[in-house]
Amino acid sequence: MFPEKGVDENEVLAELEKKIEKDLTFDSGKILGSMCTYPHPLARRIIREYIDRNLGDPGLHVGSRKVEEETVEMLSSLLGLEKGYGHIVSGGTEANILAVRAFRNTARVEKPELILPESAHFSFLKASDLLGVKLVWAGLKEDYSVDVDDVEDKITDNTIGIVGIAGTTGLGVVDDIPALSDLAVDYGIPLHVDAAFGGFVIPFAKALGYDLPDFDFRLKGVQSITIDPHKMGMVPIPAGGIIFREKKFLESISIPAPYLAGGKVWQATITGTRPGANALAVWAMIKHLGFEGYKRVVKEAMELSRWFAGELKRIPGVYLIREPVLNIVSFGTENLETAEEELKRRGWGISAHRGYIRIVMMPHVRREHLEAFLGDLMEVIP
Ligand SMILES: Cc1ncc(COP(=O)(O)O)c(C=O)c1O
Missing domain, CATH: 3.90.1150.10 (Aspartate Aminotransferase, domain 1)
Structure with a gap:
């Protein structure tokens, strides 16, 4: 009551x-x-101090918007890309939905299909339901990574994209992203890498000498990556990340927001009003820990x-x-x-x-x- x-x-x-x-x-x-x-x-302190910042109205909080841009730039560089396009979002779910939305909008086929491993996170079920994209599941090999031959067998004229996982939710398995990237290039289909968990692990583990496959934009077929600071990035919830290789993907999901106090802007995220403090915290944590x-x-x-x-x-x-x-x-x-x-x-x-x-x-x-x-x-x- x-x-x-x-x-x-x-x-x-x-x-x-x-x-x-x-x-x-x-x-x-x-x-x-x-x-x-x-x-x-440090991240907690930043959230407390800047809890009022709204990235949904970036004309009001121009400094925070710039910091979000710099954060995207730093994440892109961690993932092998000089200039990427994206946002700090509410989490891996939103990031994956945005990637599927961008692939669907740029492919413009009548009956869109997305090929993804059986090990994929359930956020893709939400993406499918929201976006009207059919999920085509590819089987796993004995080591629980996706069977790349099965992915290839499932490509059709309706395929709008392929998903590979860099750090599966259940087992932390990294798919053979180099092979998926080759497929993506051969067939001219974009590859999305869900590194919601692995994005803040694999680059560092590789530097420590762990034998892990390449998984990021250094591979030509990779067009987008989900990377979540609120997992191993040690930033408070909500802080997800979506990075696109090309501006056209972000543009394909951008909607004009005409009435905002800070003037007209284009919004690609699912959420309208969204926490600026969390993006600031991602920026600060990356700067602080390096x-x-x-x-x-x-x-x-x-x-x-x-x-x-x-x-x-x-x-x-x-x-x-x-x-x-x-x-x-x-x-x-x-x-x-x-x-x-x-x-x-x-x-x-x-x-x-x-x-x-x-x-x-x-x-x-x-x-x-x-x-x-x-x-x-x-x-x-x-
Ligand atoms: C691989 C992967 N992708 C996406 C997600 C979804 O992330 P979130 O819960 O932040 O929406 C998770 C969450 O565990 C995940 O493990």
């Missing part, structure tokens, strides 16, 4: 605190199955993943779904659902998905949290 009379701030805060006391927090070390993390203190800083974060996460995978292998009745590729470790056991339920009852923030439990080594996850988890796991498995 909408309250008739207001109450004192402290009373409101006390009531709210009570209501959300059961929420798991990242600093508890109990959240092991999320791609989000405890935001960096390539070296993110490399350190990724180094810890990758090493922890390999240690954890080794520990899991020593537990009878537990098996790895596959060796970790990025900082995600997924495993199965007999009676997985019972084990999941019991682990959740003990306060662990995990979920069983497609027949396995996925642990994401985000920056808030420490070895002692994993040791406690392993102890509980050994007690709950049959």
Whole structure:
């Protein structure tokens, strides 16, 4: 019921605190199955200070708009492109929807189809429903990467684009993006890379010497990339990223917004009014940590993943779904659902998905949290 009379701030805060006391927090070390993390203190500070900035009306906040542009430029450069076109958006879902929308609008075929791996994130189901684009699923190989031959078999005159995943949601697998890029070039079809998770991992992991395929704009067929700062970028939610190689993609999804206080602008994002503070926080985090800083974060996460995978292998009745590729470790056991339920009852923030439990080594996850988890796991498995 909408309250008739207001109450004192402290009373409101006390009531709210009570209501959300059961929420798991990242600093508890109990959240092991999320791609989000405890935001960096600098990012939190920026959000607090600049919470009023609206990138939906950039004529009012011209400085923030410039900072968003610079952020897109820095992300493009991380992804091997001198000048990219895009936005800081609400997350990977919006970024993927924008890419599909741009591919559909530039292809202009009557019955648009998008080819994507069976491992693709469910955001593409939303894109399909919203945009009237049929999804054509390509099968996976034994290593859970997309079967590129199957992708090729599924290309038709209606294909508006191909999707490759650089860091799948379930297993962190990186598809053979170079081979997908070759296909895209041969058939003249744009390739979208969903690096929502991997975008802030792969460049640094490669620099650390991990053997991972190229996945970005250095490959000619790649026309757009999703890269989410609110995952391994350590920026508060919401902060996703979409980068296009060419301006024409952004233009194809831009709508005139005539009435804004800051004058007429063109808007490509799904959201109208949108948080400027989060874009400022992405900018600040990139400036603050730099390539070296993110490399350190990724180094810890990758090493922890390999240690954890080794520990899991020593537990009878537990098996790895596959060796970790990025900082995600997924495993199965007999009676997985019972084990999941019991682990959740003990306060662990995990979920069983497609027949396995996925642990994401985000920056808030420490070895002692994993040791406690392993102890509980050994007690709950049959
Ligand atoms: C590969 C991939 N793409 C897209 C998304 C969607 O991102 P968001 O939840 O920020 O919308 C996710 C989320 O986990 C993801 O793993």
